[in-house]
Amino acid sequence: PRADNVIITATTLINDTLGGLLRLKKSGAKLVLVGPTTPLLPRALFERGVDFAGGTLVRDADAVLDIIAQAGSGYHFLGKFADKITICKG
Numbered sequence: 001p002r003a004d005n006v007i008i009t010a011t012t013l014i015n016d017t018l019g020g021l022l023r024l025k026k027s028g029a030k031l032v033l034v035g036p037t038t039p040l041l042p043r044a045l046f047e048r049g050v051d052f053a054g055g056t057l058v059r060d061a062d063a064v065l066d067i068i069a070q071a072g073s074g075y076h077f078l079g080k081f082a083d084k085i086t087i088c089k090g
Contacts, residue, residue: 001026010035010055022049039087046089054086 001024010033012018018033025031030051038045038055045053056074058064060081067076078084 003029005030005032007032007034009033010038019048025049039085042087051089052086054084056082057085058082 003026006021006025006029008018008021008031012021012033013035022031031049032052032054033045033050034054036056038053039057040055042050042053056078058081063081064077067073067081074082
């Protein structure tokens with residue numbers, strides 16, 4: 001509640017703890033939510049108090065899936081078939 005800047009992982013979307021953490025955010029604090037799928041619904045996040053959504057934008061889903069199927073990771077597809085992005089509330 002005393003932080004001016006807060007960074008939260010998107011795991012909070014899965015374990016249902018984001019709402020509680022958002023309620024603890026002090027007025028005026030900037031909040032960043034980061035995780036691979038975070039940018040999928042940025043408007044919904046912004047409406048709930050998130051200021052920045054950082055994640056992954058996949059440009060070639062088939063290529064990324066092929067790499068993952070071969071036990072690859074972001075090191076193998078980021079910059080080639082996907083990019084890290086940040087979307088600002090505006």
